[in-house]
Amino acid sequence: MSTAEPVPPGGQIERVGDLSEEEILAVITPLLPRAVQTPVGTGDDCAVLSFPDTRTAVSTDVLVEGHHFRTEWSTGRDVGVRAAAQNLADAAAMGARPVALVVGLVMPPATPVAWVRDFAQGLAQGCEPCGAGVVGGDLSSGESLVVAVTVLGDLEGRAPVLRSGARPGDLVVHAGTLGRSAAGLALLSAGPQVVAAVERGGGPVQARDCLAAFRAPVPALAAGPALADAGATSMMDVSDGLLRDAGRIARASSVVIDLDDPDDLPDMSFLEPVAALMTEGEGASARTLARSWLLTGGEDHGMLATVPAAAVGSLPADARVIGRVLAPGAPQARALDHRPGVLLKGEPARERAGWDHFSRA
Secondary structure (H helix, E strand, O other): OOOOOOOOOOOOOOEHHHOOHHHHHHHHHHHOOOOOOOOEOEOEOOOEOOOOOOOEEEEEEEEEEOOOEOOOOOOHHHHHHHHHHHHHHHHHOOOOEEEEEEEEEEEOOOOEHHHHHHHHHHHHHHHHHHOOEEEEEEEEEOOOOEEEEEEEEEOOOOOOOOHHHOOOOOEEEEEOOOOHHHHHHHHHHOOHHHHHHHHOOOOOHHHHHHHHHHHOOOOOOOHHHHHHHOOOOEEEEOOOOHHHHHHHHHHHHOOEEEEOOHHHOHHHHHHHHHHHHHOOOOHHHHHHHHHHHHHHOOOOOOEEEEEOHHHHHHOOOOEEEEEEEEOOOOHHHHHHOOOOEEEEOOEOOOOOOOOOOOOOO
8 A cells, every 4th residue: 555645636735634544554554563463463354363362352432532642732643642551551451461453543634634544653653562452443524533453462361350359458559650640630720821831841841751641651562571470469550540440449349458658769850840941940749739630640551560569570670569458357558448559558538539531520
């Protein structure tokens, strides 16, 4: 298939509305990564994948313009990286190796062809760390940009790691970063002048990293299978905030998760200078804001897992212990009145749990 863009009579191509579906595919397809385990790739009604393990991890996520991204904040490449990252992280959090993505893309006719090209390059960038490929999908015209991605992961003989396997006595571990995407969103929400100043080099260097973390997150993909190999009893990626996602594991496993003091985590020292920029240097307010980002901010897509205490020596290098699993009836869990849930150093969290797509609050 040719990579050349067809040019309509008398003009330069600028919008996808100037092209047919096949012509748009001719722009996108050469830019997409190919999956190794694909006897039949794009171009037919279905791709065909080959998995040595008879089980396949499958998940789908949707990104909607105006809800999950804004074109004035993020480039097409950013959106492509983000769409890949959040889906690849879901497969990794099951203990699987992400192998392939299927991508559905809805675009208004006025969408620039350059945006579509950048989006495809972003998908390729997001897939590169784990070697996954894009094996198919669909295009449609619509009123707003919508990206729907399905991931397929190879368990490679591992048992899938569920949310429901945490046991009292396990350690809670996390691999990746916490709070940076939320801090990046806060910077973007503060307005273009703040963002421009940060991008010119004003403010702490951490602020630029936080902008990048929101626009194009880099999840700890390798840590998922590594934690599974280390004996993880439960796992998920942190997409909606540490408190909310730890609560999901606690409820699924009927346990209490007691997290360590967030002030002791290295993420706090990273986030505090950014919070100080947002609060004009007020120490107590900055610390409170950084703490909120760390505990309730989502979309960093780090791996949150529970592991037996004996497995602590087998953890991947980027995983750190951030808490412990208790039985609901344990004396240390009395603040929850014998119910599954999450504590911070034995006390209920003051912060609200995190992101909910349908919350009215």
